[in-house]
Amino acid sequence: MRIVFTKHAQKKFADLRKLGVVVTKGRIRAIIQNPTHIAEDEYSKKIATGRLDAYHNLRIVYKIEDDIITVITFYPTRTGRYTS
Numbered sequence: 001m002r003i004v005f006t007k008h009a010q011k012k013f014a015d016l017r018k019l020g021v022v023v024t025k026g027r028i029r030a031i032i033q034n035p036t037h038i039a040e041d042e043y044s045k046k047i048a049t050g051r052l053d054a055y056h057n058l059r060i061v062y063k064i065e066d067d068i069i070t071v072i073t074f075y076p077t078r079t080g081r082y083t084s
Contacts, residue, residue, distance in 0.1 A: 001068065003068075023058065031049070
């Protein structure tokens with residue numbers, strides 16, 4: 001499946017980098033392909049959770065349409081904040 005990023009998601013890379021959190025497209029792809037936890041919201045969007053570092057997880061909100069994964073946003077959380 002192909003992975004595309006919304007403009008908002010593209011901007012998140014730079015925004016997080018300014019805060020000292022480096023996230024790569026490869027890391028996003030790896031978490032989507034092998035999440036530690038996955039949930040689905042009421043709008044049929046999926047939320048994949050994966051390890052970012054020893055103290056943080058990365059949550060990725062995305063949708064799948066016609067074999068295309070569209071990453072809407074992603075954000076770091078403290079480990080244990082959400083089910084993972």
